[in-house]
Each structure stands twice: as structure tokens, then as C-alpha cells.
Amino acid sequence: MTQETVIELVNVGFQYTGSEKAALKNISLSIKKGEVVAIVGHNGSGKSTLCKLFNALLLPAEGIVTVHGMDTCAEQNTLEIRRRVGMVFQNPDNQLVTTIVEEDVGFGPENLGVVPSEIRSRVEVALREVEMSAYAEKASHALSGGQKQRVAIAGLLAMQPEVLVLDEATAMLDPKGREEVLSTVLRLNRDRGMTVVMITQFMEEALGVDRVFVLSDGRLVMEGTPQEVFNERALLDESRLEAPAYVQLRDRLISAGLPISQNAMTCNALADELARVLSAL
Amino acid sequence: MPILVERLSHTYLPGSALAYPALSDISLAVADGEFLGIIGHTGSGKSTLIQHLNGLLLPTDGNVLVDGFNTREKKLRKKIRSLVGMVFQYPEYQLFEETVERDVSFGPKNMGLEAPEIHERAFEALRLVGLPPEDFAEKSPFELSGGEKRRAALAGILAMRPKYLVLDEPMAGLDPRGRREILALIESLRRGQNTGIVMVSHSMDDVAMYADRIAVLDQGSLGMLGTPEEVFSRGDELIRMGLNLPQATRLVRALRERGVAIERDYFRMDELSQELIARWHHDR
Ligand SMILES: Nc1ncnc2c1ncn2[C@@H]1O[C@H](COP(=O)(O)OP(=O)(O)OP(=O)(O)O)[C@@H](O)[C@H]1O
Numbered sequence: 427m428t429q430e431t432v433i434e435l436v437n438v439g440f441q442y443t444g445s446e447k448a449a450l451k452n453i454s455l456s457i458k459k460g461e462v463v464a465i466v467g468h469n470g471s472g473k474s475t476l477c478k479l480f481n482a483l484l485l486p487a488e489g490i491v492t493v494h495g496m497d498t499c500a501e502q503n504t505l506e507i508r509r510r511v512g513m514v515f516q517n518p519d520n521q522l523v524t525t526i527v528e529e530d531v532g533f534g535p536e537n538l539g540v541v542p543s544e545i546r547s548r549v550e551v552a553l554r555e556v557e558m559s560a561y562a563e564k565a566s567h568a569l570s571g572g573q574k575q576r577v578a579i580a581g582l583l584a585m586q587p588e589v590l591v592l593d594e595a596t597a598m599l600d601p602k603g604r605e606e607v608l609s610t611v612l613r614l615n616r617d618r619g620m621t622v623v624m625i626t627q628f629m630e631e632a633l634g635v636d637r638v639f640v641l642s643d644g645r646l647v648m649e650g651t652p653q654e655v656f657n658e659r660a661l662l663d664e665s666r667l668e669a670p671a672y673v674q675l676r677d678r679l680i681s682a683g684l685p686i687s688q689n690a691m692t693c694n695a696l697a698d699e700l701a702r703v704l705s706a707l
Numbered sequence: 708m709p710i711l712v713e714r715l716s717h718t719y720l721p722g723s724a725l726a727y728p729a730l731s732d733i734s735l736a737v738a739d740g741e742f743l744g745i746i747g748h749t750g751s752g753k754s755t756l757i758q759h760l761n762g763l764l765l766p767t768d769g770n771v772l773v774d775g776f777n778t779r780e781k782k783l784r785k786k787i788r789s790l791v792g793m794v795f796q797y798p799e800y801q802l803f804e805e806t807v808e809r810d811v812s813f814g815p816k817n818m819g820l821e822a823p824e825i826h827e828r829a830f831e832a833l834r835l836v837g838l839p840p841e842d843f844a845e846k847s848p849f850e851l852s853g854g855e856k857r858r859a860a861l862a863g864i865l866a867m868r869p870k871y872l873v874l875d876e877p878m879a880g881l882d883p884r885g886r887r888e889i890l891a892l893i894e895s896l897r898r899g900q901n902t903g904i905v906m907v908s909h910s911m912d913d914v915a916m917y918a919d920r921i922a923v924l925d926q927g928s929l930g931m932l933g934t935p936e937e938v939f940s941r942g943d944e945l946i947r948m949g950l951n952l953p954q955a956t957r958l959v960r961a962l963r964e965r966g967v968a969i970e971r972d973y974f975r976m977d978e979l980s981q982e983l984i985a986r987w988h989h990d991r
Pocket residue numbers: 442443445449467468469470471472473474475476516849850851852853854855880882
């Protein structure tokens with residue numbers, strides 16, 4: 427099966443002006459249509475910088491970034507690229523630009539030239555999707571931290587981009603909210619073939635994706651399935667990361683001699699294994 | 708002396724058409740050297756509550772007393788702010804100077820300390836939060852990554868060496884190792900300096916691990932207040948409130964569903980892992 431490449435980076439380097447050190451070094455990667463990928467890495471490793479290259483918010487100093495073959499450095503492509511690749515920033519305050527929640531959610535589609543009647547229905551659907559309909563007319567600044575994140579996500583959904591880039595978009599949500607957003611995103615991926623790129627510090631969130639990219643000090647140090655990546659304990663450690671808690675527990679049990687499978691990575695999988703081992707005795 | 712919250716209610720924009728009752732009738736205390744965890748669903752009132760602890764918000768009803776000082780009294784406000792250090796949910800709110808060092812020095816400077824001491828405290832705090840001053844002191848706070856900003860905001864408060872540390876989701880956006888290190892740092896301040904800690908968190912694991920007591924907010928009311936054991940034994944209620952259980956507790960539940968009898972509940976992975984290993988050796 428040949429899948430269409432949506433985002434491709436070839437030997438990309440980036441350095442902020444005035445900064446002595448490069449934020450990204452020689453990164454090559456490609457993301458296919460319909461893929462769900464996670465980007466993980468220590469603080470300052472370059473995750474947010476990388477994502478901003480995906481939709482031409484930042485331009486590479488070295489190498490090439492293309493979206494559907496369109497060079498992000500060519501100005502005539504910018505609008506089309508932003509229409510296709512939508513992003514939720516790490517801090518929702520950078521996203522909430524107007525005063526009222528529903529205006530904020532409609533801001534993106536409006537900029538894309540969507541007609542007003544269509545904007546209204548998109549805003550309504552997106553707010554419902556994140557369970558913020560009751561807050562449609564509230565002032566954006568008067569929201570709680572997690573409510574702001576939900577509204578920022580609604581703003582992205584209303585743009586109906588082809589690629590969703592979520593920069594720690596669930597960091598402030600309660601456990602249920604985080605699960606809901608994640609399942610919404612996965613549903614959009616399944617039903618509409620949306621490509622999803624999520625940055626996260628919750629390693630367990632990265633378990634459900636197709637591929638994980640690991641950044642460390644501006645370099646792409648690893649790329650693989652969650653299984654492959656989270657079994658590379660030494661490399662994770664060097665990159666200042668840790669495997670998800672259940673994977674760590676699994677490994678502790680295995681080294682203590684319990685005959686459980688290396689494939690168990692989640693609560694349920696581990697419980698299945700343990701139930702087999704403990705009750706078989 | 709503790710922080711006392713007495714029958715606190717807070718309504719935003721009271722008297723207007725947009726009046727919003729965010730908290731009602733909350734009473735609790737934070738003792739010296741106590742670690743109080745605060746959990747609750749999105750919009751349950753956590754940030755509103757903790758902004759009362761240093762007088763940033765004033766109660767619509769009720770009182771907040773910090774070591775006996777009422778936050779309503781304007782002339783005590785400076786005193787109270789030096790006792791209670793607060794790190795906001797979004798660190799951007801407290802970073803505004805031109806360099807990271809100046810930002811971190813802002814609090815100590817306001818306390819009237821001498822320049823050498825300010826400098827020393829700022830550098831010490833930066834090292835503690837994992838921002839080596841050689842690399843970060845001269846940077847602009849606006850040119851930091853998300854997690855670096857959070858660390859800088861925390862350093863600014865640590866440099867004041869407050870008696871109470873009030874932290875709103877301090878771990879959000881920190882990398883796994885940073886999370887572990889900062890939690891250990893907070894714990895060492897508590898043990899070494901007897902610093903009282905109030906931490907809002909969406910991580911059930913973090914509060915289960917570190918908190919002496921946990922306050923659970925639900926739609927602006929105090930739904931539960933108790934030890935981690937007490938709170939997390941009421942798992943179904945927590946889940947209904949949009950919360951969850953610590954990962955160890957979830958595994959215990961999943962095992963019971965599969966017919967593996969586990970006598971008591973566990974909140975910590977390390978304890979559960981010992982139990983499982985012991986159990987396996989015993990069964991053999
Ligand atoms: N506007 C800027 N100007 C100069 N340097 C910057 C700027 N933004 C980020 N940096 C630096 O570039 C590096 C990469 O930052 P980036 O924000 O991409 O990291 P990140 O992986 O997203 O980190 P975090 O997990 O903390 O959000 C960091 O060392 C950071 O200090």
C-alpha cells in the first residue's frame with residue numbers, strides 16, 4: 427500500500443534569531459495521510475518549534491519542509507498550507523484572540539474565507555464536540571484553564587483542517603476531559619481520515635498512536651511504533667524520558683521473574699497477563 | 708500557624724447579569740508543613756480557590772486567614788504575599804521582565820533584600836528548577852519553551868522562600884524526569900523547611916504519592932476532604948466527577964474484575980509491584 431505523504435522534512439535545521447544554539451538539527455521525517463503520530467521529548471527539545479514548521483509559522487533555515495509537496499518557504503503556498511494544517515498552541519491564551527468564546531471558535535474559519543452561515547454551524551458543532559456549548563457567549567478570558575484549552579481545540583475543529591497538530595492541547599484537562607478529547611481526535615481520524623500530530627508529555631497517550639517521534643536536544647533520536655520506542659529504555663533515559671507507568675511496572679515484574687508478555691503496555695493488557703499468571707498457580 | 712479558609716464563597720461579577728457563583732461554602736485548613744492536594748473537574752473552582760490564599764481574590768462571603776492575618780486587610784497584603792508564594796496555572800502570567808534572572812529576582816527585590824543576596828537566591832532557584840543560570844539567566848523569558856517558562860515561574864517563587872507554596876498545576880508541560888525532580892524538590896522543601904504546600908493537579912498519581920490530604924472540588928463545592936486512602940477509596944464517585952484513580956488503583960480494580968483477589972487498595976505503583984512480586988513467589 428502506498429500512502430500519500432502529507433508532511434515531509436528533509437535535513438531541516440532551525441535556529442531562533444539571537445539564539446546561540448540551533449533549536450532543530452538535521453531533521454528528516456515524513457508523515458503519511460491518515461496517520462496518528464506523537465512527538466515526545468524533554469523540555470526545550472524542539473517539539474513546539476518542529477510543529478510550527480509544519481504550517482509555515484516558522485520557516486526552516488536549512489533543508490526543506492513540504493506539505494503535500496508544497497514548499498512552506500514559498501509565500502504563495504502559505505494560505506493553502508495553513509488551510510490544510512491546523513494547530514492548537516501550547517498556551518491557549520495565544521489562540522484566544524477575540525473576546526467571546528463563539529467568536530474565537532469562528533475566527534479560524536472566518537480567516538479561511540468560509541461563508542458566515544457555514545461558520546455558524548461549524549462553531550456550534552465544534553463547541554458541542556468539546557462540551558462547551560453552554561459557554562458560547564461567555565468572555566474567553568473568564569474561562570478556567572481547562573475550559574480555555576477546550577475552546578482552543580474547538581477553534582481547530584471548526585477549521586476542519588486535514589492535519590490536526592495538537593501541542594500539549596490536553597495538558598490542563600481533567601482525566602475525563604483528556605480521554606474525551608483524545609477519543610474525539612481518534613474518531614475524526616477514523617471517520618474522516620484526518621491526520622493527527624500530537625505533542626504530549628503523557629507517555630501513556632502516545633501508546634495509542636501509529637508512530638512516535640522522539641526529540642532530544644533538537645535532534646530526532648528515535649522513530650517507531652510505541653512498542654519499539656518504549657522498549658528502548660536506555661535511549662529513553664538518555665533523552666530524559668520515561669516509559670509509561672504500566673510499561674515500567676511490567677518491566678519490573680519481568681525482571682523479578684514473572685512470566686508475562688513484553689507486549690503488555692496498558693492497564694488492561696497487564697491485568698490480563700497478571701490474571702493468567704497469578705490464577706494459573 | 709495555618710492557613711484557614713472559613714466558609715468561603717466566591718461569585719465572579721457579583722450583582723451583574725453575568726454573576727457567576729464559582730465557590731460556595733468552602734472550609735479547610737493548611738497546616739505548617741502540610742501537603743494539601745486539590746483535585747477537581749475542569750471549571751470546578753480550583754484556581755479560584757487558591758487565588759484566595761494570598762489575597763489575589765477576596766471572598767464574597769467568609770474569610771481567609773494566613774497565619775492569623777485576614778486577607779481582606781489591605782495593609783497586610785504585602786505581608787501575606789511574602790508568606791504565600793503562588794505559581795499560576797499559565798506561567799506566562801508571571802513572566803514579564805527582560806531577562807530570566809530579572810524575572811526570578813523580582814520577588815526577592817520586592818521583599819527589600821540586598822543585591823548580592825537577590826543574585827544568589829535567583830541563581831540558586833534557577834539551578835533547583837533545572838535551568839542552569841549559565842544558559843538561562845540572560846535569556847528573555849519570552850524565548851523559553853513551554854516547560855522552561857513553567858520552571859522559570861517556579862524559580863521566581865522559590866527565590867522568595869515563602870512559608871507556603873501554592874502551585875496551580877505545576878507539573879503540566881514538564882517532561883517526565885522534570886516532573887519527578889520538581890516533585891522531589893517540593894517534598895524536600897516541605898521536609899527541610901517545613902514549607903506548607905498546596906498543589907492543584909490533574910494527576911491522581913502525583914497527589915496520591917505526595918499529599919497528606921486531598922481536597923476534591925466538585926462544581927464549586929468541597930466534595931471530599933481526606934487522606935489519599937479515604938479519597939481514593941471512593942473511586943466511583945470520583946469517576947462520576949470527571950476524575951480518575953491513581954494508576955496502581957486502576958490496575959487493582961482491573962485485576963479484581965478478572966477474579967484476582969487483592970486484599971487492600973494500592974495507590975502507589977512501587978507498593979503494588981512489591982505486592983505482586985511477593986504474591987507470585989508465595990503462590991509458587
Ligand atoms: N522564540 C524563541 N526565541 C529563542 N529561543 C527559543 C524561542 N522559542 C524556543 N526557544 C528555544 O528553542 C529550544 C526549543 O524550544 P521548543 O519550544 O521547541 O521546545 P519544546 O520541545 O516544545 O519544549 P517544552 O516541552 O518545554 O514545550 C529551547 O531551548 C528554547 O529555549
